[in-house]
Amino acid sequence: MKKIIIASTSTVHGSEYLEYIKEELFSFFENTKTIVFIPYARPGGISHDDYTATAAKAFKEMQKEVIGLHTFQDPVKAIQEADAVFTGGGNTFLLVSQLYKNGLMEVLRERVLNGLLYLGTSAGSNITGQTMQTTNDMPIIYPPSFKTLGLVPFNINPHYLDPIEGSTHMGETRETRIKEFHKFNDTVVIGLREGSWLRVDGDEIVLKGKLPARIFKAGEEAFEVPAGEQIKI
Amino acid sequence: MKKIIIASTSTVHGSEYLEYIKEELFSFFENTKTIVFIPYARPGGISHDDYTATAAKAFKEMQKEVIGLHTFQDPVKAIQEADAVFTGGGNTFLLVSQLYKNGLMEVLRERVLNGLLYLGTSAGSNITGQTMQTTNDMPIIYPPSFKTLGLVPFNINPHYLDPIEGSTHMGETRETRIKEFHKFNDTVVIGLREGSWLRVDGDEIVLKGKLPARIFKAGEEAFEVPAGEQIKI
Numbered sequence: 001m002k003k004i005i006i007a008s009t010s011t012v013h014g015s016e017y018l019e020y021i022k023e024e025l026f027s028f029f030e031n032t033k034t035i036v037f038i039p040y041a042r043p044g045g046i047s048h049d050d051y052t053a054t055a056a057k058a059f060k061e062m063q064k065e066v067i068g069l070h071t072f073q074d075p076v077k078a079i080q081e082a083d084a085v086f087t088g089g090g091n092t093f094l095l096v097s098q099l100y101k102n103g104l105m106e107v108l109r110e111r112v113l114n115g116l117l118y119l120g121t122s123a124g125s126n127i128t129g130q131t132m133q134t135t136n137d138m139p140i141i142y143p144p145s146f147k148t149l150g151l152v153p154f155n156i157n158p159h160y161l162d163p164i165e166g167s168t169h170m171g172e173t174r175e176t177r178i179k180e181f182h183k184f185n186d187t188v189v190i191g192l193r194e195g196s197w198l199r200v201d202g203d204e205i206v207l208k209g210k211l212p213a214r215i216f217k218a219g220e221e222a223f224e225v226p227a228g229e230q231i232k233i
Numbered sequence: 234m235k236k237i238i239i240a241s242t243s244t245v246h247g248s249e250y251l252e253y254i255k256e257e258l259f260s261f262f263e264n265t266k267t268i269v270f271i272p273y274a275r276p277g278g279i280s281h282d283d284y285t286a287t288a289a290k291a292f293k294e295m296q297k298e299v300i301g302l303h304t305f306q307d308p309v310k311a312i313q314e315a316d317a318v319f320t321g322g323g324n325t326f327l328l329v330s331q332l333y334k335n336g337l338m339e340v341l342r343e344r345v346l347n348g349l350l351y352l353g354t355s356a357g358s359n360i361t362g363q364t365m366q367t368t369n370d371m372p373i374i375y376p377p378s379f380k381t382l383g384l385v386p387f388n389i390n391p392h393y394l395d396p397i398e399g400s401t402h403m404g405e406t407r408e409t410r411i412k413e414f415h416k417f418n419d420t421v422v423i424g425l426r427e428g429s430w431l432r433v434d435g436d437e438i439v440l441k442g443k444l445p446a447r448i449f450k451a452g453e454e455a456f457e458v459p460a461g462e463q464i465k466i
Contacts, residue, residue, distance in 0.1 A: 013401035044409060045416030091413055133372050138410040139379060140366055140417050146375045159404035168246035170427055171392035176277060177371040180324055183278030184373050194403055 003028070003117050004151055004200035006128050008158045008192035008209075010089055010121040018058040018121075020195055024208065025119065026062055028199075029084055032117060034065045036082040040098035041090025041123040055088055075102045079111060089122025089158075092135040096127060097143040109149045118151070122158045129155035130187045134178060152200060153188070153233050160191030160214060175214075175222065182218040188233050189216040198231065205231040236261070236350050237384055237433035239361050241391045241425035241442075243322050243354040251291040251354075253428055257441065258352065259295055261432075262317060265350060267298045269315040273331035274323025274356040288321055308335045312344060322355025322391075325368040329360060330376040342382045351384070355391045362388035363420045367411060385433060386421070386466050393424030393447060408447075408455065415451040421466050422449040431464065438464040 039051040052068035072078035127148040191214035272284040285301035305311035360381040424447035445457040
């Protein structure tokens with residue numbers, strides 16, 4: 001049975017890395033000693049080592065060992081043998097490029113569908129969807145495809161932002177962008193606000209955190225799902 | 234000699250489509266009767282016809298006829314024979330996909346380098362750069378390449394936004410995104426604020442409008458160029 005946490009962000013304003021979701025992670029990783037960390041999204045371009053150190057620090061007090069996927073000679077084998085995987089945020093184009101380059105997309109998908117524990121934040125959540133086409137990131141590298149893990153029957157828009165009232169900026173709002181996506185694609189999009197996450201247990205998907213999520217379906221008005229409710233697509 | 238206007242946006246807050254730049258356009262298109270409009274970027278997913286009507290309306294009082302490129306049976310021939318081209322904003326991924334699909338990237342580049350008047354706004358400005366990799370748009374469609382017209386020796390970031398002071402949102406600022414781009418690419422990036430445009434006459438590139446532009450070079454601190462100054466890369 002698949003067991004996944006899809007978090008909008010790693011960090012909420014004014015708190016430490018992963019702190020807001022610590023309790024959930026503690027129970028999620030209860031029977032796990034070691035977590036393989038996928039650092040490929042490299043936020044701000046930091047190194048794989050530095051990024052892994054950040055993740056390791058957050059999990060240290062939970063007595064979990066975090067090992068960077070980049071330190072394995074054979075990353076495919078590392079995923080095949082992992083007990084749990086955490087993919088951190090950063091740039092989704094870079095993350096997806098590296099997953100394809102290392103031949104990891106299929107093996108990661110297969111293993112998570114068969115019960116490998118998976119935690120994603122931001123870009124790491126984006127890739128749990130059908131495609132990465134609702135990322136907010138800049139296309140700093142050209143990936144071989146926009147197709148992602150397809151662990152859930154929708155796409156994620158992490159860091160979902162409501163329109164800023166009174167803004168004079170003429171760039172598109174997040175909602176406008178997602179509506180543009182739906183002119184050309186049918187995949188449902190979940191706008192996950194910061195501090196929200198989806199907990200997936202098999203076919204049950206529950207919205208957790210304090211805020212509602214915004215659901216976008218092609219050709220329909222967007223609507224809100226309250227925290228604590230199941231997501232039914 | 235190439236003659237290009239690269240505008241951050243079509244519209245500034247509280248004014249009509251292209252109104253803020255009307256005077257410049259009047260002199261730029263002085264000897265032109267007809268402008269071929271490239272509506273491929275389809276902002277908000279509107280139709281090619283509707284989008285062309287918006288552009289036509291703005292140019293009507295300047296006594297210019299605007300013809301949508303989508304109405305020509307042979308778009309390559311239309312570009313070969315055009316006196317002037319205007320590419321409107323919208324989604325850059327869609328625009329670039331359509332330009333490649335219709336075999337227009339090379340002919341448009343060749344003709345603009347040889348003097349075809351070119352006006353771009355937003356996505357239409359993005360494609361004047363070396364690549365579309367500093368767009369703000371959502372990847373709603375997978376283009377065959379991120380390479381664009383390369384009419385200027387840098388990339389454009391249109392609708393450039395300064396960090397919002399006191400923001401509690403954890404998504405990346407525009408500057409952070411451009412810095413990430415520079416971890417993997419060397420191309421200089423010009424952050425063009427709304428209401429700014431570049432006027433290109435041969436090798437001379439002047440920043441116009443009221444605001445400074447922000448210049449990003451890989452491995453260097455970003456800096457500002459004041460309005461009215463030449464851009465020298």
